[in-house]
Amino acid sequence: MHAITIPQPGGPEVLTWAKVADPVPAEGEVLVEVAATAVNRADLLQRQGFYPPPPGAPEYLGLECSGRIAALGPGVSGWAVGDEVCALLAGGGYAELVAVPVGQLLPIPRGLGLVAAAALPEVAATVWSNVFMVAHLRAGETVLLHGGASGIGTMAIQLAKAVGATVVVTAGSEKKLARCKELGADVLVNYREQDFVQAVGEATGGHGADVVLDIMGAKYLSRNVDALAVSGRLVIIGLQGGRSAELDLGTLLAKRAAVVATSLRPRPLAEKAAIVAAVREHVWPLVESGVVKPVIDRVLPLAEAGEAHRALEAGEQVGKVVLQA
Incomplete structure (x- = not known):
């Protein structure tokens, strides 16, 4: 098969479309012929040499994909060769074939095509689990x-609105905030011009945010705690703003x-299988009813993965950048 390889860590230009060995599905795995994959920030870190795949995972980039089952490994039931699926991956999506643990497979939601479905598994699993x-x-x-x-x-905007929550978002441009509003966001904060702690306080009458989903880490830690309501929950899933910061435990205790x-x-x-099962139970019906939709900024050929990485690093996109095999 062909896959995007990383001969040496570096910028988007190091990504190379090359011929590599075909994967073989092990016990409890299926082989998927990839139709599309999507770009995540973890891919950028792995390309730079900062985020190696976990032990046993494919060495290639790609944390999600869609496609058709090409072969079943030993012990697999409930799926058949030719089934159209999408999947949560530990790696390997930037390739023509990938072996996937059966617990990480999802059917394509009714009414959705293979390319659009590639934008769903990672964000749906991340948002629902957190x-x-x-x-x-x-x-x-x-x-x-x-x-x-x-x-x-x-994805988080749509799912939070679907359960009846009030949604406050931060973004760095009016164009991006306008798109968030279209998706259902209630309070829009331009972080370049506004203090999100103040905005949350004003929007909630001083109550604060019951939940904060944070991708920044250290840079926002103290302000995120300030923005929390009593009994609030801050969930950190990214470190774009650094990994080390002081935390006032007195504020947290109060x-x-x-x-x-x-x-x-x-x-x-x-654990991944349990998350994927929960996504299938709770998120897939919302996708099939049209309440929740994949948001795709652009679709590029898989061989042009470098251009997709440049777009993500520049912060140009709204939603997902998809790579079509």
Whole structure:
């Protein structure tokens, strides 16, 4: 098969379309012929040499894909060769073939094509596991979403609105905020011009955000805690703003609040399977009814993965950048 390889860590220009060995599905895996994949920030870090795949995962980039089952490994039931699927991956999506643990497979939602479905698994699993399984966002609560125009942000807006929450988003341009509003965001904060802590306080009458989903890490830590409501939950899923910061535990204690940091890629197979099952149960019906839609900024050929990485690094996109095989 062919795959995007990384001969040496570096910029987008190092990504190389090359012939490599075909994967072979192991016990409990299926082989998927990739129709499309999508770009995530973890891919950029891996390309730079900062985020190696977990042990046993494919060495190639790509944390999600869509396609058709080409072969079944030993012990697999419930799926057949030719089934159209999408999947959460620990790696390997930037390729023509990928072996996938059966617990990480999802059917293509009714009414959605293969290319659009490639934009769903990673963001749906990330948002559902963190905002709902960890932070337990409920109807009537307020959630603050940083990076509202990102792939994760655009999915989180839609799912939070679907359960009846009030959504506050941050983004760095009026164009991105306008798109967030179209998706249902209630309060729009341009982080270049506004203080999001003040904006949350004003929007909630001083109550604060019950849930904060954060991609920035250290840079926003103290202000995120300031923005929390009593019994609020801060979930950190990214470190774009650094990994080390001071935390005033007195403020946290006074608010009886929780700070949780999670990652999805290195989790054990059983935990990923449980998350994927929850996504199928709770998110897929919303996609099939049209309440939640994949937000795709652009679709590029897989061989042009470098251009897709440049777009993501420049912060040009709203939603996902998809690579079509």
